Amino acid sequence: MGDGKKIKIGIIGGSGFDDPTLFENQIEREVTTPFGKPSDVLIEGEIKGVPCVLLARHGRKHQYQPSDVNYRANIWALKEAGCSHVLATTATGSLVEEYKPGDLVILDDFIDRTWGRKCTFFDRTEGGPRGVCHLPMRPAFCERARQAMLKAARAKGYACHDKGTAVVIQGPRFSSRAESLMHRQWGGHLVNMTTVPEVVLAKEAGLSYAAVALVTDYDCWRENENSVSVSEVLAMFSKNVRKAADVVIDAVQILAADTDLTYLDGHQDLVCGAIMLKE
Template sequence: MGKYQVKIGIIGGSGLSNPDILENSKECSIETPYGKPSDVLLEGKIKGVDCVVLARHGRKHTIMPSNVNYRANIWALREVGCTHILASTATGSLQENIHPGDLVLLDSFIDRTKMRPQTFYDGAPNSPVGICHLPMKPAFCPDTRQVVLHAAKEAGINCRETGTCVAIEGPRFSSLAESNMFRSWGAHVINMTTVPEVVLAKEAGLCYVALALVTDYDCWREATESVSVTEVMSSFKKNMKNLVQVFLNAIPLIAEKDWDETLDNLKATVQSSIMLPH
């Protein structure tokens, strides 16, 4: 038994905020130095493992991507003792060989957001002291990614092992020129929420992975209609069961592993990235 007690935060995109996946769930309201999270935290157990579910956009999906309080969400999950975060995200495909319904385990990102604080170290009175120049290679926790990949294989669910995600500001979808530009950059999928969530999770010292569910081909593909909200939601609901199954399989595998070295190294990386006033 390691010195860290595993507790897994689950950040639901448009479908993983169902409280029924939790045993003995209870609501927890929490205030952070950055305000309130998107919704109450739902705490309980999944397969005997302590878990916390948070609806990224609120349980009624009322918060647009730019207005999600990412800092409060991550801070709150750390505050209640989470060591890991499993995040789901709906994405559009930027490549012909990545099809609607596919799962992609992200390993890098391209940031095209414009309006979102990406650090807890912002100089405000209640914030941590210093400036954090955090390295984002790797952006997502490699050890947790391997566990999730193993969980997918055990379940017989195909999951692309790597993927670069373009995070755009939203809430609008890309123009055709933008979509083609992102393709030319070699990106694989596109969404509106990975940044700054992944950055803040790493800065908070949490093992974070994001599993992307592909819902459409964005707008670059002439053979299909341009992306629409109706198409995205329909595809997400139809294929969500595979993503949920991967997470359900991964949770006990994460809990049985010793994370001391991984978490110690992550916290050391963050600490060494902070420049203090002098």
């Protein structure tokens, strides 16, 4: 892709992108993949002239809990739609005092505490890729896309942290206090339920992937802190979701203006070098 080919950006999240004047020339497309159907239709269009594809991670009616999201179908569908990048939004709880509710965080690492989720395309699914992919996950996220999001957030004047390790729990329940304290001891900054396997699969697909996290609460590790509640999370998310959407929208423009796309070739080369295949 370093030959000047245009980029196309997938956006995973949904909330904050429902303004019809923002997402122009919309076409809804229902697709299927070798791994099943994605969470919802793909909404293809343009954001300020840049081709984009919008996908609601949990479905537009939020009908899929985190462990039931078909992450493989979601990423595969975006890849098949021609996306070179995926920019994601995610609601998170904070595990450190300085990451305050309402703040944004550009994730740079994760700790996986999920189980039973399909974390690779290379599992002999008919129509899927062949071999076994031992994918390195350092760095976990695309640095070029991360920096685009960070630049966008700072240009808006939003409180935004340039790094954050997300501890990804299975859900749908929230953490116990003992778990929350353990996650802090492990070095986690945030806790959520969806970054894994999404980030892993995007990297396995050779895509440039970055995520902006919106801090909604302090989880339950603080002394005298009430347990986190759905109403609290939804209220903070609704109040500040526009910030995350603004960051994605402006990051789309920053990435589209970049004339050096050789880093995308690097993502593809990394995957090719990680596959073990016997004829």
